[in-house]
Amino acid sequence: MSDTWDIVIVGAGSAGSAIAARASEDPNRTVLLIEAGPDYPDLAATPFDLVNSHNNSYTVHDWGFEYQPTRGRSVNFPRGRVVGGSSAVNTTIALRSLPEDHAEWADAGNPDWAWEKVLPAYRRMERDLDFGHLPYHGDAGPITIRRYPQSELEPQHQAFLETARLLGYPDCPDANAPDSVGSGPQPMNKLGRLRVSCAVGYLAPARIRPNLTIRADTLVRRLVCENGTCTGVEVETAGVVSRIRAKLTVLAAGAIQSPAILMRSGIGPPDELERHGIDVTASAPGVGRNLSDHPAISVVCAVKDGAIIDFDAPIIQTILRYTAAGSEKRNDLQIEQISFAGRRGGPPLFSVAAVLEYQYGRGELRLASADPHAAPVIDNRFCEDDRDTERLLSCLKDAMAFTRTGPLADMIEAVTFPDPARPDDDVALKGLIRRFAGSGYHPSATVKMGPMTDPMAVVDQRGCCHFQEGLVVADASILPFVPRANTNLSAILVGEMIGEWLRTEPGRYGL
Ligand SMILES: Cc1cc2nc3c(=O)[nH]c(=O)nc-3n(C[C@H](O)[C@H](O)[C@H](O)COP(=O)(O)OP(=O)(O)OC[C@H]3O[C@@H](n4cnc5c(N)ncnc54)[C@H](O)[C@@H]3O)c2cc1C
Numbered sequence: 001m002s003d004t005w006d007i008v009i010v011g012a013g014s015a016g017s018a019i020a021a022r023a024s025e026d027p028n029r030t031v032l033l034i035e036a037g038p039d040y041p042d043l044a045a046t047p048f049d050l051v052n053s054h055n056n057s058y059t060v061h062d063w064g065f066e067y068q069p070t071r072g073r074s075v076n077f078p079r080g081r082v083v084g085g086s087s088a089v090n091t092t093i094a095l096r097s098l099p100e101d102h103a104e105w106a107d108a109g110n111p112d113w114a115w116e117k118v119l120p121a122y123r124r125m126e127r128d129l130d131f132g133h134l135p136y137h138g139d140a141g142p143i144t145i146r147r148y149p150q151s152e153l154e155p156q157h158q159a160f161l162e163t164a165r166l167l168g169y170p171d172c173p174d175a176n177a178p179d180s181v182g183s184g185p186q187p188m189n190k191l192g193r194l195r196v197s198c199a200v201g202y203l204a205p206a207r208i209r210p211n212l213t214i215r216a217d218t219l220v221r222r223l224v225c226e227n228g229t230c231t232g233v234e235v236e237t238a239g240v241v242s243r244i245r246a247k248l249t250v251l252a253a254g255a256i257q258s259p260a261i262l263m264r265s266g267i268g269p270p271d272e273l274e275r276h277g278i279d280v281t282a283s284a285p286g287v288g289r290n291l292s293d294h295p296a297i298s299v300v301c302a303v304k305d306g307a308i309i310d311f312d313a314p315i316i317q318t319i320l321r322y323t324a325a326g327s328e329k330r331n332d333l334q335i336e337q338i339s340f341a342g343r344r345g346g347p348p349l350f351s352v353a354a355v356l357e358y359q360y361g362r363g364e365l366r367l368a369s370a371d372p373h374a375a376p377v378i379d380n381r382f383c384e385d386d387r388d389t390e391r392l393l394s395c396l397k398d399a400m401a402f403t404r405t406g407p408l409a410d411m412i413e414a415v416t417f418p419d420p421a422r423p424d425d426d427v428a429l430k431g432l433i434r435r436f437a438g439s440g441y442h443p444s445a446t447v448k449m450g451p452m453t454d455p456m457a458v459v460d461q462r463g464c465c466h467f468q469e470g471l472v473v474a475d476a477s478i479l480p481f482v483p484r485a486n487t488n489l490s491a492i493l494v495g496e497m498i499g500e501w502l503r504t505e506p507g508r509y510g511l
Helices: 014-023 099-107 115-125 155-166 198-206 254-264 270-275 386-402 406-411 426-436 488-504
Strands: 003-010 031-034 065-067 075-077 126-128 143-145 182-185 212-215 218-226 229-237 240-251 295-303 318-322 333-341 349-356 364-366 377-379 412-417 471-473
Touching (some): 003 229, 014 212, 065 377, 099 115, 115 126, 115 488, 155 182, 155 333, 155 386, 155 406, 198 488, 218 254, 240 254, 240 488, 254 364, 386 426
Parallel strands (some): 126 143, 240 471
Antiparallel strands (some): 318 333, 333 349, 364 377
C-alpha cells in the first residue's frame, strides 16, 4: 500500500462533504475524500441539472437504483452519484429536524444529540437570509437558506397558502423555528436558480487546502479489515483495483450504500453475509435493518384552462407542517403543493402531496450479491404498521380537502388521482395507500447509532463502529430513525457534528 492518509472519507455527499471541510480545517491532518461519481470543481462548467434547483436531477448523476415501497411494486429510487451526493440533485428543501426528534434520539442512549447540543451545529451550517439574526439561526454558514416572498410565489402556491388559512391552519413564516407549526414559505437552500449543494457550500471554499484531496470517479468496493481494525479501503478507478490506507476510515456513502459497503466487508447480519459467500468479519445484526423513511401519496389535479403549469418554475415553494388528530408526535404530517405533475407536454396537472413524517414501521436493505457493482435490495414495507396507515389516511383526506376549498379549488378542473369515479371511503383510501405510497427519498437509520446495550445499534453516538476499530460511519444511515423533516439538513448535521469532533477531539477517534 502506498496511498496513506490520516482520514479517508467514503462518499462526498451531504455528510461527507461537511466532514471533509470541517476535518481539513486542521492543516496538519491529511484528508482524502473519495467519490464514485464525477467532480465539477468549476461552477461555470457544472452541468445544468446540478445547477438547476427548480427541479430534481433524476438520471444523469444517479445510481439507477430501484426499491419496493410496498410489497410487489418496484420503482426508481434516485440517489446522487456526484461530488455533492444527493444534496447536488435534490429539491433544496432545507428543513431542520424537530427538537422532539432529538429528545427521542438522546433518550435512546445518544445524549450528545439532544437539541441543545446540536443547535450550535445547525447555526454553524446555515446562512439564513431571512431570520439569521435570531438566536436559534445562523447568518454566516456555508449553506445559504431563503424563503420565497409572496411576490415570487407561483399562483398555485399563493392559492395553497390562502386555502390553508381558510381551512384553519396557522401561518408559519419560519418553518425552522423550533416550535413552528402551520403553513408558509418553504425554507430552501438555493440562491436564485442555483442549488447550494454541499459541493458548492462546503467543498468549493475547502478544496484549495493542500491537506484535502478529492478523488472522484472512484468506487469503494469494500473496507479493508485486519484483526478487528479497519485499515483503509479497496477502490476501483477506471477498472483498476487498488488499496488506500487510513488511520481512520469514515464511511459516508449514504443510507443505502453505507450498509451495503459494510455488508460487503463482512460486517452485518451473519445469515445475510453467508448467503452471499462473504466471510463474517463481525456479526452486526443491525446493518441494513431499521430502514426508516417518509411514505407519501399525492392528489393529482387537472387544472382549468388559463391556469399556467410551467415545468421550468420551482417545483415547490410552500409547506404545511401539522399534527394528526390525537397524535402525540408534533408535526407528524406534511402537505406540500407541487407546482407541476405528469410529463412536460402532457395535460396540465399539479399535485398536493400528503407525507407521513413520523413513521413507526421499518423496512430493510439487503445485498443482491457480493459484487460491488450490484445494487442492493431496498424493501421499505410502507404502511404495514396501522399507525402509519391511519395517519397517512388522515393526511390524504386533508390534502383532498385542499382541492375542494377556496382559491386552490378554483384552479382545479378535476382530480385525476384518487380516481373520483371510485369509492373514496376510508377502506378504499387505505387500500390505495397500501398499494401506492412512495418514498419522499429520505432513507435513514440503516446503520443506527446507539449504545452497545442496543443489539441493533451499529455505531455509538460519535459514529464509532461497535464492531471494528478505526471505522466511523457518518451520514443519514446513523440517525436512529427518520426525523420529522426532509433529511438533507439532518445529514449535514451529522457531518457538522462528527467533522467538528474529528477536528477538536481527535484522540477519541485514535488520531
Ligand atoms: C431526488 C432527491 C430529492 C431530494 N430532495 C430533498 C430535499 O429537497 N430536501 C431534503 O432535505 N432532502 C432531500 N433529499 C434527501 C437528501 O438529499 C438526503 O437525505 C441527503 O443528501 C443524504 O445525505 P448523505 O450524506 O447521507 O448521502 P448522500 O448525499 O447520498 O451521499 C452519499 C455519497 O456517497 C457516494 N457513494 C456511495 N457509494 C459509494 C461507493 N461505493 N464509493 C464511492 N462513493 C460512494 C455517493 O455517490 C454520494 O455522493 C432528496 C434526495 C433525492 C435523491
